Amino acid sequence: MNDQQLADLRQTYSQRTLTEADVLPAGPVAQFRVWLDEALAARLDEPTAMNLATVDAAGQPAARIVLLKGLPADEGFLFYTNYDSRKGRELAGSPLAALTFFWPGLERQVRIEGRVEKVSEEESTAYFQSRPRSSQIGAWASPQSQPIASREALEQREHEVEARFEGQEPLPRPPHWGGYLLRPHRVEFWQGRPSRLHDRIVYERTADGQWHLNRLAP
């Protein structure tokens, strides 16, 4: 494909609309749950995959996909990872982060900004031990985001972890592995429309903890 062909790629969005009357006054996480249910019902690929953006001490943003693992009490967005990973180190330095969902099958995007906090050790352990054994072993074996000598070295570590925990079910949670809850202060719901005149409705948290709604120009 050349750049002209690339530049000519575009899609028209026309499936649905989003109005102020469509969104729940209770707050953005409750509204997100409605859209997530619709994404699940539509049988989209990886509907819980979200882009997580963090920032380092120099202000350099970095983004990667993680999986949404809960919306506890409609207070925020839960995900699990390695606390010593690049994202973990960046979140320790600045807990301000952003999430983006893109559901092409529904012509929808959700943009979330907020502050993360670690979930309790009990919660992280319960989730860790609910994962398949192979994932539990992988979490122990992989020093996420660190340079490693080779694929073989990684598989060697996997075998060592298997031997170390042989007969133990479930594995203990590695101390460097656990969950984060992102509590949002801004969430935008985007619905694609024709002529690039998309619908954008944004919730912003006010100083008194209420949610204020605005429509933004596309």
Ligand SMILES: Cc1cc2nc3c(=O)[nH]c(=O)nc-3n(C[C@H](O)[C@H](O)[C@H](O)COP(=O)(O)O)c2cc1C
């Ligand atoms: C579909 C998908 C789901 C993923 N889910 C997770 C996840 O839930 N947690 C995680 O730590 N990494 C997940 N990853 C891997 C991350 O994108 C990333 O490679 C890893 O967390 C290391 O990122 P970091 O070096 O910026 O910390 C997922 C990747 C993809 C493509």
